[in-house]
Amino acid sequence: xxxxxxLIAALGPGIVATDAASLALTQADKSGHMSTSAPLAVVNAxxxxxxxxTLRIASATGTPxxxxxxxxxxxxxxxxxxxxxVLSTLAMNRVLExxxxxxLAVIEPGILNGRFNEILAEQGFWFAPDPASKAISxxxxxxxxxxxxxxxxxxxxxxxxxxxxxxxLASGEVLELGHRxxxxxxxxxxxxxxxxxxxxxxxxxxATVRIRPLVRGTVATIAAFxxxxxxxxxxxxxxxxxxxxxxxxEIMDAASLEAASTLLxxxxxxxxxxxxxxxxxxxxxxxxxxxxxxxxxxxxxxxELSTDPVEGERLLxxxxxxxxxxxRLGTTLIEDVSVPRSALPAMFAEIVRIxxxxxxxxxxxxxxxxxxxxPNFIFExxxxxxxxxxxxxxxxxxxxxxxxxxxxEHGIGILKKRWLGDELGETQLELQRRIKAVFDPSGILNPGxxx
Amino acid sequence: xxxxxxLIAALGPGIVATDAASLALTQADKSGHMSTSAPLAVVNAxxxxxxxxTLRIASATGTPxxxxxxxxxxxxxxxxxxxxxVLSTLAMNRVLExxxxxxLAVIEPGILNGRFNEILAEQGFWFAPDPASKAISxxxxxxxxxxxxxxxxxxxxxxxxxxxxxxxLASGEVLELGHRxxxxxxxxxxxxxxxxxxxxxxxxxxATVRIRPLVRGTVATIAAFxxxxxxxxxxxxxxxxxxxxxxxxEIMDAASLEAASTLLxxxxxxxxxxxxxxxxxxxxxxxxxxxxxxxxxxxxxxxELSTDPVEGERLLxxxxxxxxxxxRLGTTLIEDVSVPRSALPAMFAEIVRIxxxxxxxxxxxxxxxxxxxxPNFIFExxxxxxxxxxxxxxxxxxxxxxxxxxxxEHGIGILKKRWLGDELGETQLELQRRIKAVFDPSGILNPGxxx
Numbered sequence: 001x002x003x004x005x006x007l008i009a010a011l012g013p014g015i016v017a018t019d020a021a022s023l024a025l026t027q028a029d030k031s032g033h034m035s036t037s038a039p040l041a042v043v044n045a046x047x048x049x050x051x052x053x054t055l056r057i058a059s060a061t062g063t064p065x066x067x068x069x070x071x072x073x074x075x076x077x078x079x080x081x082x083x084x085x086v087l088s089t090l091a092m093n094r095v096l097e098x099x100x101x102x103x104l105a106v107i108e109p110g111i112l113n114g115r116f117n118e119i120l121a122e123q124g125f126w127f128a129p130d131p132a133s134k135a136i137s138x139x140x141x142x143x144x145x146x147x148x149x150x151x152x153x154x155x156x157x158x159x160x161x162x163x164x165x166x167x168x169l170a171s172g173e174v175l176e177l178g179h180r181x182x183x184x185x186x187x188x189x190x191x192x193x194x195x196x197x198x199x200x201x202x203x204x205x206x207a208t209v210r211i212r213p214l215v216r217g218t219v220a221t222i223a224a225f226x227x228x229x230x231x232x233x234x235x236x237x238x239x240x241x242x243x244x245x246x247x248x249x250e251i252m253d254a255a256s257l258e259a260a261s262t263l264l265x266x267x268x269x270x271x272x273x274x275x276x277x278x279x280x281x282x283x284x285x286x287x288x289x290x291x292x293x294x295x296x297x298x299x300x301x302x303x304e305l306s307t308d309p310v311e312g313e314r315l316l317x318x319x320x321x322x323x324x325x326x327x328r329l330g331t332t333l334i335e336d337v338s339v340p341r342s343a344l345p346a347m348f349a350e351i352v353r354i355x356x357x358x359x360x361x362x363x364x365x366x367x368x369x370x371x372x373x374x375p376n377f378i379f380e381x382x383x384x385x386x387x388x389x390x391x392x393x394x395x396x397x398x399x400x401x402x403x404x405x406x407x408x409e410h411g412i413g414i415l416k417k418r419w420l421g422d423e424l425g426e427t428q429l430e431l432q433r434r435i436k437a438v439f440d441p442s443g444i445l446n447p448g449x450x451x
Numbered sequence: 452x453x454x455x456x457x458l459i460a461a462l463g464p465g466i467v468a469t470d471a472a473s474l475a476l477t478q479a480d481k482s483g484h485m486s487t488s489a490p491l492a493v494v495n496a497x498x499x500x501x502x503x504x505t506l507r508i509a510s511a512t513g514t515p516x517x518x519x520x521x522x523x524x525x526x527x528x529x530x531x532x533x534x535x536x537v538l539s540t541l542a543m544n545r546v547l548e549x550x551x552x553x554x555l556a557v558i559e560p561g562i563l564n565g566r567f568n569e570i571l572a573e574q575g576f577w578f579a580p581d582p583a584s585k586a587i588s589x590x591x592x593x594x595x596x597x598x599x600x601x602x603x604x605x606x607x608x609x610x611x612x613x614x615x616x617x618x619x620l621a622s623g624e625v626l627e628l629g630h631r632x633x634x635x636x637x638x639x640x641x642x643x644x645x646x647x648x649x650x651x652x653x654x655x656x657x658a659t660v661r662i663r664p665l666v667r668g669t670v671a672t673i674a675a676f677x678x679x680x681x682x683x684x685x686x687x688x689x690x691x692x693x694x695x696x697x698x699x700x701e702i703m704d705a706a707s708l709e710a711a712s713t714l715l716x717x718x719x720x721x722x723x724x725x726x727x728x729x730x731x732x733x734x735x736x737x738x739x740x741x742x743x744x745x746x747x748x749x750x751x752x753x754x755e756l757s758t759d760p761v762e763g764e765r766l767l768x769x770x771x772x773x774x775x776x777x778x779r780l781g782t783t784l785i786e787d788v789s790v791p792r793s794a795l796p797a798m799f800a801e802i803v804r805i806x807x808x809x810x811x812x813x814x815x816x817x818x819x820x821x822x823x824x825x826p827n828f829i830f831e832x833x834x835x836x837x838x839x840x841x842x843x844x845x846x847x848x849x850x851x852x853x854x855x856x857x858x859x860e861h862g863i864g865i866l867k868k869r870w871l872g873d874e875l876g877e878t879q880l881e882l883q884r885r886i887k888a889v890f891d892p893s894g895i896l897n898p899g900x901x902x
Binding site: 213 | 855
């Protein structure tokens with residue numbers, strides 16, 4: 001009996017897809033990368049028991065398992081290849097509990113972040129992790145990558161919102177990690193270790209997450225334009241230094257701004273300008289926005305401020321148009337370095353240098369509030385050319401030199417494997433491999449990813 | 452040559468203490484527990500190189516190492532015994548960098564939390580982790596225990612404030628974990644794994660921590676009295692449910708309140724009443740305090756509200772008198788269970804039941820904002836009687852049944868080892884042991900603690 005036959009026998013044919021279309025869908029993610037061969041089968045798990053059964057069969061037969069949510073990853077961590085079982089948790093999309101008194105929710109991993117937030121909003125709550133993909137990405141995937149987003153400086157990363165996890169080990173055994181209380185220091189923090197583990201340690205089969213009361217009152221939005229991206233970065237640094245904590249603070253360089261303005265057919269944007277958008281919320285929103293505006297104007301920015309929600313959305317429109325605008329320019333490799341906030345001007349300057357040195361275009365946006373940049377390497381064709389990788393290599397090295405990291409929120413997956421050792425060093429890399437082996441001694445979980 | 456001779460030869464006699472008084476000091480911590488034999492030596496490390504040298508000698512000779520800061524732990528994790536080397540990082544107390552632009556600081560582990568905050572305050576910043584011991588506990592110790600405190604619901608636990616760590620492995624090798632950026636998801640999150648690891652994985656030799664701009668504006672304090680602790684718990688739940696986020700929200704049961712009031716010779720406190728103290732800060736402090744006051748009064752509380760700093764300190768005085776008040780009642784075993792906030796009334800009711808069942812007194816305070824209770828088991832003599840441990844056993848079991856944890860912020864150390872498996876289960880316990888073995892294959896780091 002083949003592995004696929006075993007899976008069908010144990011789970012039923014409705015759970016196990018083997019048609020070419022279903023298999024092909026799992027060979028890619030939103031990075032644009034695609035594997036060269038189709039996996040054996042896609043298990044569309046509907047319960048923890050399905051996950052457990054799949055892993056037991058995989059363990060018994062030594063078959064690799066790639067866990068997958070909505071496939072919106074940008075690092076190739078959930079891309080499947082020949083000989084592998086894809087374990088999809090997308091159909092496990094229920095919200096099992098919303099507990100206002102304890103400000104927590106218990107969810108299945110396949111719920112989309114945006115949908116989860118819609119359900120929470122009906123009860124006056126929200127879930128803070130807000131990757132740009134939130135409308136299409138799952139909370140399980142957010143947890144597996146420790147997803148970031150626009151709001152992290154003020155509201156934290158995904159790890160900060162996870163109280164407990166139900167995980168299934170490679171053996172098929174189900175384990176409960178963490179607790180429902182705000183605090184807890186019993187033993188090593190395996191909950192935190194699983195957040196961001198990219199499918200290497202086990203399968204996230206459920207989560208107890210922190211939810212927050214909806215932020216009330218005014219939301220103020222400022223859209224500002226500066227002669228150079230360095231000026232915009234100086235303004236964002238000035239805003240941070242003034243002690244204000246914006247919810248959103250985003251920078252677009254001139255190339256990004258021009259592409260987005262063209263897409264939206266916006267009037268009034270001068271070629272060569274850079275863009276800074278700031279949003280404040282909470283009880284001091286209006287006051288903080290006025291302070292931010294003063295900083296912006298004192299540093300030569302031309303700015304509009306609005307506390308009207310509709311107008312605020314209009315001011316954010318340019319930033320939101322970034323991804324479709326990039327798609328018009330060619331194929332993009334979306335990078336994800338993160339640096340200390342004070343190093344943003346230096347990082348932007350290095351990007352310009354790399355553009356010139358390699359004769360390529362790298363329109364860049366940054367979550368300026370937390371120092372996370374997304375340089376978009378533009379090229380023609382479907383495969384990332386070696387020239388682009390060499391330029392990216394320089395970019396990564398620069399981020400590390402500035403005290404930052406290869407990846408702020410997308411993860412390592414397969415696309416950044418070759419740089420992992422540059423950041424971690426050989427000793428730490430070896431420790432990480434051994435920790436994986438503690439959870440997955442046969443190495444069946446997402447092999448070839450990260451390490 | 453003995454291990455001690457090797458240490459002295461390598462480090463110099465000024466670094467290695469072997470006098471009886473120095474050794475005896477390391478046999479206890481603030482839990483009141485004491486080991487029965489003195490360690491071999493105390494290494495007062497002054498540099499990362501000293502730590503590294505000590506661990507290399509310890510590894511080569513198979514000698515156990517107990518890392519120790521200020522010795523303020525409450526679980527016995529830093530208590531040393533015969534045959535062990537104590538590695539004290541207390542003398543490594545420098546603040547190496549304060550970076551306002553990046554809102555981070557780089558510190559040595561021995562700096563006291565309170566002293567660190569004094570230094571930060573001069574530059575308009577603070578470090579949010581605020582264990583009650585902050586005046587006397589080190590930041591390294593706070594990190595090693597993932598310390599909590601009064602402000603966690605609003606400002607997070609220690610883990611949320613740690614960006615990166617310098618650690619020394621059992622082998623003596625120095626490792627840099629994490630980064631200086633706000634975000635970073637490169638590989639498994641070993642920084643988070645080290646936070647709260649109680650000396651099992653390596654020695655925390657330095658840290659890059661997040662600092663915050665000082666909270667500006669009004670601080671409002673409410674001191675309220677209720678007929679029963681259940682009423683006080685209902686009021687704290689009501690405040691949370693109203694969407695307010697207090698900085699501090701503390702409950703004292705009748706026995707605690709009576710003891711503290713007696714100590715302070717306070718007038719106007721009726722026997723049998725329970726106490727709730729709430730503090731709000733930030734831009735909405737006054738408004739939030741008015742809302743909290745309305746909740747308190749609607750639930751039968753008698754309350755005073757002040758936005759005057761001096762008066763606010765007076766209102767907090769009862770809560771601050773808790774520990775000295777307990778010391779007057781006898782010897783105390785300070786427990787540390789944590790439950791979901793909605794379970795606070797049930798937990799308080801169980802504590803009363805356990806008091807009656809065992810004929811003992813358990814005055815209890817709670818960080819009501821996050822559900823962390825400190826039941827103080829009172830007894831005579833220096834050793835915790837078996838009867839008290841049996842009562843504590845029931846208390847722990849109850850906290851776990853309510854979805855909580857054995858320890859919210861003190862850690863496992865030696866005092867809670869026997870209950871660890873009750874919370875984690877055998878599979879998770881075994882995974883944790885194996886993770887320790889990855890970092891410390893010979894088991895020389897804090898052996899006999901936690902596991």
